[in-house]
Amino acid sequence: MCIAGGAITGFSPEAAQPKSPAGERTPQRAASRHVAAHDHLYYEGDARDCLYVVESGWVKLYRTLIDGQRQIVGFANKGSILGLESDVEHSNGCEAVTPVSVRCIPMARVTEICLNDGKLANQLLRQVGRQLGAAQAQLAAVGTQSAEQKLANFLLTICDLCDDANDGQFDMPMRRGDMAEFLGLRLETVSRKMSEFQRRGWIRMESLYHCRIVRRDILESLGEGGTADDGPILRAS
Amino acid sequence: MCIAGGAITGFSPEAAQPKSPAGERTPQRAASRHVAAHDHLYYEGDARDCLYVVESGWVKLYRTLIDGQRQIVGFANKGSILGLESDVEHSNGCEAVTPVSVRCIPMARVTEICLNDGKLANQLLRQVGRQLGAAQAQLAAVGTQSAEQKLANFLLTICDLCDDANDGQFDMPMRRGDMAEFLGLRLETVSRKMSEFQRRGWIRMESLYHCRIVRRDILESLGEGGTADDGPILRAS
DNA sequence: CGCGCGGTTGATCAACCTCAACCCGCGTGG
């Protein structure tokens, strides 16, 4: 789902001189940074002078194509490392979906890690590997699945990723448009399908950003491409 | 385009005991392996006991979804490293498109590299990063572009990747179906669009698997989302 | 010769997009 889990440990706060990467919000001393919801952590094309480890909150990573279309290539929360896909410039933009705090790791320190701390380097390599796998999985989903399948799988993934409240209820902090850009759909389509899922009783939206999965079984079969056997449409229009 | 270029150097033939990973074609002594076109290098779910570096030929990497649909997540040729996205099992299948030769690097050696050779570890990390970036780019393409854009960009990318014959002619060893599975289309759609490109004079198929780009400018503008100004349709039906 | 594989082409159809109206909650300013 391109929603890479898998925390990485070992980047202790020590070391990592602030280094103040060009502008805005110089970190205190422990190279940590907070950004408000809908603010950018960095833009496409910005110099990549450090990697970030998400400590709390959700961010979205996206690309803008030449014609202005956008694709969200991943959401990330606690434990994810940001910036590994880039070389000297960030090839993704990164925007906070919720309030977010991240730890900065100057690139100099990263190469230093590779040179000296093999254990950590190996761990880092596995993290990128996981991200690559996640990206490929999402590619497969976007390339082959129907709107219904995409949405069903998306809801299930987000649900499973929110370790809090695990009885099928969860916060889904992204907007409809974000989901659409992630799934390769239009926001109207997402909205329609969400409504449909709810009408049929598969899910229940307690609020716009809080969802409860009622019929996980059906969503799962739907996500796998099975037909949902056209369960009853509650209060059919 | 998920067609990761960027050769990696430094994996010299020495070391790397054959180790003969379960069955078929035990490599000579220098941990090198040859596979015929349309044979598999490995399948989804196979144990990942080594990484491979492509020495010559083209392979395709794909995933199969639960409902049997397939998505090609990347093509790879000379210099690419295969298997980095996986953990203990290969999460992609890998099939030779043309005859292929690869060099095997036992996983033990990979971790050893991380522990001892920081220089190489760093290089490895960058390779995965590139692959991740490529996967994200492809995700963006599949998620947002029209069939026409996808195909135009695809042709251009393949062309640029074939360092041989660089005057717009190139071998395109994959089948129509492969392109379709890569671009998130159906093979009929690919076929139709290819025919259309040719009718309009943008490209010329010398043979089924050899293409010459005639109007690179138009393909480029098309790929960026611009309309091709509806150039003349040669021999309109 | 017949068959199978890969590709092309045509007709039809449905999924999804597009455009547009509308709703609701909220913050702002008169």
Place this chain on the structure above:
DNA sequence: CCACGCGGGTTGAGGTTGATCAACCGCGCG
């Protein structure tokens, strides 16, 4: 206080793209 606008979401009508189903072609091969 209310009017207003705005952002985000929902819903509807209609159009287009690309999928589906099916026929057909050319070629290589047993």
